[in-house]
Amino acid sequence: MTWNHRITAEGTPWRTRSWARTGVVLAVLASVTVGLTSGRDAIAAGAVQEKALKSAYKLLKLNGSLVKWGRPTLGSGAVVTYAFLEGPVRDSKARNCTAMTGFKTLSSRSGFTRQEIRSAARSAFKRWSNVADLQFRESASVEMANIVIGSQMIPRGYAFANVRQIESDVARGPVSFIGNEVGGERALNRVQPLEGVITTNSRRRSRPVSVIEKSAVCLNPVHDWKLGFDGNLKTYDLTHTFTHEIGHAIGLDHPARRGSLMHFKYTEARNGLSEGDIAGAVALYGPAR
Ligand SMILES: [Zn+2]
Known part of the structure; x- marks a missing residue:
């Protein structure tokens, strides 16, 4: 989605709850990476992390x-x-x-x-x-x-x-x-x-x-x-x-x-x-x- 749109979904204020959710996702990603042994899995986990990071900026x-x-x-x-x-x-x-x-x-x-x-x-x-x-x-x-x-x-x-x-x-x-x-x-x-x-x-x-x-x-x-x-x-x-x-x-x-x-x-x-x-x-x- 490009930026030339009007953002209208601002009704819900940012609360700690959302933060907690994000924290959970990141924690899961981190533990997945730590627990991996095979290189292929590590690459896959890296790709997931990279994807997560890419959606964190625009x-x-x-x-x-x-x-x-x-x-x-x-x-x-x-x-x-x-x-x-x-x-x-x-x-x-x-x-x-x-x-x-x-x-x-x-x-x-x-x-x-x-x-x-x-x-x-x-x-x-x-x-x-x-x-x-x-x-x-x-x-x-x-x-x-x-x-x-x-x-x-x-x-x-x-x-x-x-x-x-x-x-x-x-x-x-x-x-x-x-x-x-x-x-x-x-x-x-x-x-x-x-x-x-x-x-x-x-x-x-x-x-x-x-x-x-x-x-x-x-x-x-x-x-x-x-x-x-x-x-x-x-x-x-x-x-x-x-x-x-x-x-x-x-x-x-x-x-x-x-x-x-x-x-x-x-x-x-x-x-x-x-x-x-x-x-x-x-x-x-x-x-x-
Ligand atoms: Zn701004």
């Missing part, structure tokens, strides 16, 4: 292409720059994070200083660079930065990411975007509709992997935010949220299976990346070096 697809930073080759590392907004910017082409500004409003409502918010975002970048061959460098230039981080000017949902692939890589139609909110009541995944513009290139096949041109991460300044988990699933942990949205910004989508940070439901069952999240980042960029 790579983002835009216009039929997987998207990543760096070279358009799966498993190749990348250096990615990011910048924090200081003032308002508007990206009329974006589906999400169209109008963003600096973190002044967010910090005044949640009581966090701008520095605390930035530090949470930096920790989130580090989570990804710790496991995959990604280097994130902070830039002072919002124009030049690959990923721009800021506060929404029109508050909506909790947090969103916008991902734009390089236009020359888009085989058909206009640039497309993913719209996501982390964990909330609603997840919106929709491709921008084709606008009927037929060019001479319109029959060109889409590439299997294309390069991201720019990503944005924006947080809703009206919501309360927190640092750390306290069991209250209505107030999101900033670091967790940044990690999720940065996950989109580097080319990951919501896996169908629960249990990972990239799942669209906010949960405090696990702090940090799951094996599935890591496998997804490694599939795109290779392991950390």
Whole structure:
């Protein structure tokens, strides 16, 4: 299933029960592996584990292409720059994070200083660079930065990411975007509709992997935010949220299976990346070096 569908099955909140179930499955897999003696069985069990891991992440697809930073080759590392907004910017082409500004409003409502918010975002970048061959460098230039981080000017949902692939890589139609909110009541995944513009290139096949041109991460300044988990699933942990949205910004989508940070439901069952999240980042960029 590709990402350009609207997710509607968000009625059931993520509860510990689901986690327990996942835990049981993993435990069974682990014990199967330990108990095996024959090589063929071990390979079979490995395949089962690999399959389980593959369903624990999902790579983002835009216009039929997987998207990543760096070279358009799966498993190749990348250096990615990011910048924090200081003032308002508007990206009329974006589906999400169209109008963003600096973190002044967010910090005044949640009581966090701008520095605390930035530090949470930096920790989130580090989570990804710790496991995959990604280097994130902070830039002072919002124009030049690959990923721009800021506060929404029109508050909506909790947090969103916008991902734009390089236009020359888009085989058909206009640039497309993913719209996501982390964990909330609603997840919106929709491709921008084709606008009927037929060019001479319109029959060109889409590439299997294309390069991201720019990503944005924006947080809703009206919501309360927190640092750390306290069991209250209505107030999101900033670091967790940044990690999720940065996950989109580097080319990951919501896996169908629960249990990972990239799942669209906010949960405090696990702090940090799951094996599935890591496998997804490694599939795109290779392991950390
Ligand atoms: Zn999301």
